[in-house]
Amino acid sequence: MEKTINKSTVCGVTTTDSFSAGGVVSDRDFWRWGSDNRLPDTLAAMSRRSTAHRRIINDKADYISGKGVAFDHEVPLLGVFVGRVNGDNESLRQIINKIAFDKSLFGNAFLEVVTDPQHTFLSLYHQDASRCRVAKDSRHILLHHDWDSFTIRDAVSLPLYPAFEKQSDGTLRSIVHYKDYEPCFSHYGVPPYIAGMNVSAITYKTDRWNIARLENSFQPSGMMIVDEAVDNEADANRLVRYAESRFAGNPGQVLFVVKNGSDKDNSRFIPITSQNDGDWKELHDQATGDIVVAHSWFRSLSGLDYSSGFSSERILHEYEIALNTVILSEQAELLEPIVQIIGRVLGIDASSLTIINRPPTRSKPIYMKVWEARKADGLDYDAEDERQQAYLSEITKYNITKVG
DSSP states (O other), rough: OOOEEEEEEETTTEEEEEEEEEOOOOOSOOOSSSSSSSSHHHHHHHHOOOOOHHHHHHHHHHHHTTTOOOOTTTTTHHHHHOOOSSTTTOHHHHHHHHHHHHHHSSSSEEEEEEOOTTTTOOOEEEEEEEGGBTTSSEEEEEEEOOOOGOOGGGOOEEBBBBOOOOOOOOOOOEEEEOOOTTBBBBSSOOOOGGGGGHHHHHHHHHHHHHHHHHTTTTTOOEEEEEEESSSSSSHHHHHHHHHIIISSTTTTTTTEEEEEOOSSOOOOEEEEEOOOOOHHHHHHHHHHHHHHHHHOOOOOGGGGSSSOOHHHHHHHHHHHHIIIIIIIIHHHHHOOOOHHHHHHHHOOOOOOOEOOOOOOOOOOOSSHHHHHHHHHTTOOTTTGGGGGGGHHHHHHHHHIIOOO
């Protein structure tokens, strides 16, 4: 049985802390993520149903994680770490991409940090945000494989960075909690598209409506009135069920009605026609546009305007806006704790770590030199600088083979 021990109201939402016995799931050890503690599952399910919504999340994660990570080559150990950050042979870019995806989807992301008391190594692991909850002391994160059957015995507790705690395997571990700020929410972040959840549902439902129309394309919807004498209501229902299974295809395409028979057979089919196709399309298009706005993103970077023509100038223009308003700030937020951790654990100056950003389309020919490209962009340049004598093709090749 479950007994309530505390209630509190925050921003009009009442939360209940409780303890339980007899195997009932208890939330006495953690702060619920959503009123039923299943908000991550809801957000994940919604992202799998709305095509535009999922495309934006994927693209934002890819743009934020960039094409690789640049670093100071005079620090070779830093280069080794960038290429492999854990025992799963994942690169730093792969970890950043997963964190960026979770943060875009959930408004929260978690990065596990592993070392030993002597700081002889450092490993970084991404933790699925849907498995994580903030402990009631607000100083630990609890990891569990199934929150419908949570028991503290099966959970893993990790301290929030910068605290480290020794684990049973002898390692020191910590976890970084990235979260998007939202007023009235202190334990979890809120995804930026929170205002677009309803329109995301609209696009899913309009897509489902189109599928239903496709499945029903060979059978008109309507009402079939059957003029048949029946002795009782049970016989009438039985006749309707038989007619539906025999003639209606999927239930709901045709509505059957049985009326008392007469000397003259008045059975007839009354089609139901709909003239609101344009309204549905407009609703779908408006909802798609609202999703882009809710994400603080851009249509051309989400593949939504390719049907009206491919405009590389517009794509580059919107990419520059996204770079300076969304991408760079997100990259700085993700890299800041990683740079601190590398310096603290390995004693290496990692301030040179920079995510490589490259526009989705080429704005300059690859045979242009660096100083020529900087000149074309209105930036300071030095035609005599040896580093600026390299061709853009050489930089592109280097980024892919050495850093990506």
